[in-house]
Amino acid sequence: MLPSNCDVLVVGAGPTGLVTAVALARRGVDVTVVDRVAEGHNTSRANGVHARTLEVLATLGAAGPLVEQGVPATRVTLRDHDRTLLTMRFDGLPTPFPYVLLVPQSVTEKVLLDRLTALGGRVLRPYPVVGLAADGPGSRVTFAGGETVRARYVVGADGIHSTVRQQAGIDFPGTDSAKSFVLADIRVDTTLPRDELVLFFSHTGLLVWAPLPNGSIRIVAEVDDPPEHPDVAYAQSLLDARGPAARRSTVxxxxxxxxxxxxxxxxxxxxxxxxxxxxxxxxxxxxAGGQGMNLGLRDGAALADALADVLSGAPETVLDAYATSRRSVAREMVGFAERLTRIATTPPALRPLRNAALRLLSSHPTARGRVVGRLAGLADR
Structure with a gap:
């Protein structure tokens, strides 16, 4: 049952909402988490957790259980079919987590939900938000069933189509790219490594190869007209066109x-x-770069600290600082992801130039280290 009042209402029980709630509960904040759907997602979707994100999760007691259930990939390679263009190693990074942890998003959510439960919290479902209005220094949130909750602060962690953002009147400017992607978890006979993240660059587009801990492989590929429900034959055609050529991988x-x-x-x-x-x-x-969920998890932890500080007597400017800094990081990451996407989808005529540039980057440890550090999120410390 919904409470009539709470200090913080978190709307959305994906990774971002859950990590926000865990961090708040650890600091003794009265937090309520709601989600519009009756059950959580059980698909892998985002499946890479980077070093900086694991450092943040470690402070919440969630990194250990997550690492136990994932595949630590210490290398990311960029390839043109069988030719390696660039190898980026993570095992030399100055962090307790020198790798990309490959783990399904469903596992990440389960670990965070277990942590929230251990702290005495839970997710209330299904409660779709339909209204949000100012109520004194806080907000009154209305749900589809007519229930209302008055919260001192409301956290919108409800995704790209956020009702909270819309109800608060916050614009969401940007572009909707013509690029579309298909993603699939496959089982495959292959000689490709099962402890390494591989990005295949092809004239038809990018193909990401990411091993998962259950023995399956997540592939993500840019395609012009992806099917709603890809099948084995479709996944095979992507691997044949963009993956290894010398030794065929069979889905x-x-x-x-x-x-x-x-x-x-x-x-x-x-x-x-x-x-x-x-x-x-x-x-x-x-x-590109697998940064979306990672950035959200770090947003949530940073916001929880800011809210807990303000509720303990810190000035409201702490929340302004959160909003400014995290928006700045987001803008930088959008640019970074756009650059990676452009590199991955270079037109055929320019591919030799791109490949030469990547090989040049591979021969410069300092430049290569900066790219690895950015991917790992260490610039976000």
Whole structure:
């Protein structure tokens, strides 16, 4: 049952909303989490957790259980079919987590939900938000069933189509790219490594190869007209066209598949009075570099600290600082993801030049280290 009042109402129980609630509960804040759907998602979707994100999760007691269930990839390679263009190593990074942890988003959510439960919290479902209005220094939130909750602060962690953002009147400018992607979890007979993240660059587009801990492989590919429900034959055609050529990888099963279109948007503000945004409700961008969920998780932890400080007596300017800094990071990440996408989808005529540039980058440790550090999120410390 919904409470009539709370200090913080978190709308959305994806990774961003859950990490916000965990961090708030650890600091003794009265937090309520609601979600519009009756059950959480059980698909892998985002599947890479970077070093800086793991550092943040470690402070919440969530990194250990997550690492136990993931595949630590210490290398990311960029390839043109069988030719390696660039190898980026993470095992030399100055962090306790010198790798990309490959783990399904469903596992990340389960670990965070277990942590929230251990702290005495829970997610209330299904409660779709339909209204939000100012109520003294806070907000009154109305749900589809007519229930209302008065909250001192409301966190919009409800995704790209955020009702909270819309109700708060915050613009979400940007572009909807013509680029679209298909993603699928497959089982495959292959000689490709199962502890390494591989990005295949092809004249027809990007193909990402990401091993998962259950033995399946997540592939993500840019395509012009992706099917709503890809099948084994479709996944095989992508691997044949963009993957290894010397030794064919054979798809034996398609576990799950979907499609999505790329958006590049950043909210005009991450704060409107007592309403604050985090994760996809505040920023969306290309999956290149695997930064979307990571940025959202770090948003949530930073916002929780700011809210807990203010509720303990710190000035409201702490929330303004959160909104300004996280929006700035989001804008930088949108640019970074756009550049990676352009590199991956270079037209055929320019591919030799791109490949030469990547090989040149490979021979310069300092420049290569900066790229690795950016991917790992260490610039966000």
């Amino acid at each position: 034996t099963e398609l576990v799950w598949g979907s499609r999505f279109r790329v958006h590049h948007r950043v909210a005009e503000s991450f704060r409107a009075g007592p309403v604050l945004l985090a994760g996809d409700s505040g920023h969306v961008f290309s999956p």
